[in-house]
């Protein structure tokens with residue numbers, strides 16, 4: 001049994017123009033201490049997957065199908081009260097653009113203390129000491145516990161958010177672009193820190209990023225999404241060295257040197273599908289040079305293309321069947 005098992009997760013948004021299926025039959029499993037990178041272009045459903053797992057979808061969104069099992073327990077079936085118990089403690093999320101999510105009128109220490117006291121029956125002083133330890137853990141001087149968010153730099157705010165996400169020693173940490181918008185030096189520092197804490201706390205981690213080099217450095221497995229669907233999954237090395245789905249090939253080749261470059265130099269021609277009116281068949285077919293009739297008619301299933309490596313393409317992987 002995996003630590004976190006996502007099975008057939010399907011999430012829809014109601015919009016004035018119709019229903020959008022932002023996550024479409026997504027399944028993966030995360031083991032203790034393992035890191036999975038969730039990658040894909042903007043709008044492919046990464047954040048929605050994270051919000052579905054943590055029951056934090058906005059009003060117009062809902063999980064229409066599937067299960068999210070944490071140590072075998074279905075989180076999707078829980079009511080709001082029970083969900084609150086799990087948040088921070090079992091699964092914690094550091095949001096995309098989290099730097100701006102800190103409350104400007106509360107001292108940063110008090111925000112961390114609040115999270116701790118919500119979950120543990122400990123007094124204020126004990127919680128405050130824990131908050132100090134957490135700040136030290138993310139390499140912020142504990143003396144700054146009574147500062148306000150505006151007194152910190154972007155990278156420091158990101159680290160405060162990380163401290164908050166780690167406050168209750170979660171089993172699973174989800175980082176949604178935790179280093180985007182930070183300069184390269186700070187980015188590297190925070191990634192090192194996440195890496196160290198993951199080992200120390202033996203956490204499972206889902207790292208959402210559009211940056212393949214960040215994923216390559218940090219993660220064990222990769223899940224590549226396109227139009228809300230998984231198009232490829234497997235070990236990070238396999239995905240980087242032997243990308244199999246034409247979309248992953250393009251994504252990987254747009255990073256010429258995975259170990260050095262941090263910017264996507266050559267973007268993939270065309271645009272991801274409009275999920276209000278997606279194409280029939282494989283969502284990637286309008287941008288795919290290998291597309292044939294079957295791709296335009298039928299959505300491909302994920303099939304094995306190597307050990308623990310799966311791709312959803314009609315023209316790949318048959319030799320492994």
Ligand SMILES: Nc1ncnc2c1ncn2[C@@H]1O[C@H](COP(=O)(O)OP(=O)(O)OP(=O)(O)O)[C@@H](O)[C@H]1O
Pocket residue numbers: 013014015020022040041042043044045046047048049058060061096210275
């Ligand atoms: N509240 C919402 N209402 C309607 N549609 C939404 C809502 N939130 C997201 N979507 C749609 O769901 C799809 C997936 O969005 P999501 O934010 O999950 O993408 P993402 O992969 O996280 O992208 P990015 O890399 O830009 O953060 C997009 O088509 C988006 O327009």
Ligand SMILES: [Mg+2]
Pocket residue numbers: 046047048096176
């Ligand atoms: Mg996102």
